[in-house]
Amino acid sequence: MKATLRIPSRNVKPRLSRSLVAPRPGVRRRPARRSAIAQLPSPAPVGISPVEPAATIPPALGPVVAVPAATEAWERPATPGRDAFELYLREIGQTPLLTPEEELALALKVQAGDDEAREHMIKANLRLVVKIAREYEGFGVPLLDLISEGNMGLIKGVERFDPAKGAKLSTYAAWWIKQNIRRALANQSKTVRLPSHVVEKRVQIRAVEARLMELYGRMPSDSEVASELGLEAGWVRHYRQALVTPSSLDAPLGGDEDSNRLADVVADPTASSPFEEARANADTDLVHEVLDTLNDREKQILELRFGLGGDDERTLEEIGGRLGLTRERIRQIQERALQKLRVRIEEREASEMIA
Template sequence: MKQKAASKTVRAKKRSKKPAAQPAGHAAFPAPPPPKPAPAPESPEILDEEPEQEQSRYDADSAIKLYLKEIGEVKLLTPKEEIELAERIKKGDKKAREEMIKANLRLVVKIAHDFENFGLPLLDLISEGNIGLIKAVERFDPSKGSKLSTYAAWWIKQSIKRALANQAKTIRLPVHLVDKIAQMRRVAMRLQEILGREPTDEELAQEMGISPARIAQMRMAGIRPASLDAPIGDDETNTFSDVIPDENAPTPYEDLEEETIKSMLRELLRSLEPREAAILTYRFGLDGGPERTLEEVGLKFNVTRERIRQIQNIALRKLRKMIEKLEQKKE
């Protein structure tokens, strides 16, 4: 009996030394310290009766509290400090990189909370978000006109979403296939709006640049596109399609650049004849709508498609000259 009791005590001590899970450590930012191991109880039977799941949850909560306390002591950056650090980071200053990362760790925690109950513990979500933050800091360029918090939020969310798509137990397909199915669903919805009916495999294949056989395989896969609408999380207010990242989605800088171009184009259109501006807007979907064919534009404006082509070319030449003048002024 004494030998068995001693054996239990040894096992109890070994279990008490096992640290809780925590965000992956990185040299550039503080990793939350592991919770202090509970002292071995006098009676091994008491430890055996304690549910390991509750202990693990307690350890995780303690680790998060310690982590939040540590990063909460780091002061936030002013816009001027942010720009100065970004310039130093461009020159390879590792200390500036570390300072920028530490000052924005609270943003990661805030975003990570939005993805709780999707299949990964909060500690893991924070770890994945930190990876996204590091990428954002390394790529951030304040001259583009955006704040780091705005720019980094995109990278943090993408990193977390990718981890959820890879780790969620409900999805049993490779993540690249899940992404492809999500893309097929989006393309199918867009084509259905244009065609007024469900697109065929051939139409989907042509739009996506893959074979009809591949489309058929994706339809027959374990997860159909419609199943991406299945609710997930304890409150079932989100779906898998909400957390699967779109690899074809534009980056923050691409979004900013596109918006700048659209703004400039709207200014230039005001210099055209109202009819010319209206035709270009309708033809190329500059009002947010889809692009139209010459024939569709002709029907709307009650002229032939050839006449629309002529007006379009005249208007485009005018725009080209305006842009050339603007470029000359910049030089």
């Protein structure tokens, strides 16, 4: 099965209450690369089930796509996406791995412009892409899309590989694969784009956490992870938070579009509860009721001082100028009126408790 590779694209005022990555050089042989892309097996789109019944992963894939126990995914319930992934694994497993001699011979042919040799090298190393893509899984981009991006990096690595430098193709191509995957994560996984080095740091943190968890039998602390990476503990927390995927408040909570949205169940910390509103209204009614027990001057001074009549709060000097009294006299009347209010409110609350 062959397919074209997918390219992912108040009533009472408070005072009264108180008183009360860089790319490499240009690509060579662009037409040849397009030919290689067209003939690559593609991770099947999510939602398309394999034609043949599910089968186990070929033995040849064992050492290449081995995943740490902490991130093992083979025991997850069957889903269309997983079926497509396993189908892709079976397909790429049909091409045997290259021996060092075969790799050298094919690399020399690729340098000479042999398209068939290039396609053979690419197909023989597709399992390397899967292994690397699994390291970046869980950061907001589907695994099959990560594999597609990594395949593009593999093609670049094969085209630029020079066996005379003494490096293995897997070592050289891994850089290009990771670069493409990191770039996809930076561009696609967040509402705000993140630098690729932040993505890479988060991957390193996760790998260290898995290793220390296996060593200690518990989740390592930020300080322990930071010590392994040569960072400060604060930076470990920073990198973790940077890759938290945002959720839309308009996103439905269920599969049905008519289900509740996230905004319907997220509490507003600034909003008061119905109980608090009812209590505030009751307190307001009580304050206005006991205000009516004061004489006209006391009531007027408190209303002006605390803005109870809907006007702005006034200073003692402003009230004194308006009533023709000194600042100190206004303060004395205010204190006497507040004391009366306290007594009236305490009496009212006591009577309600007895009743």
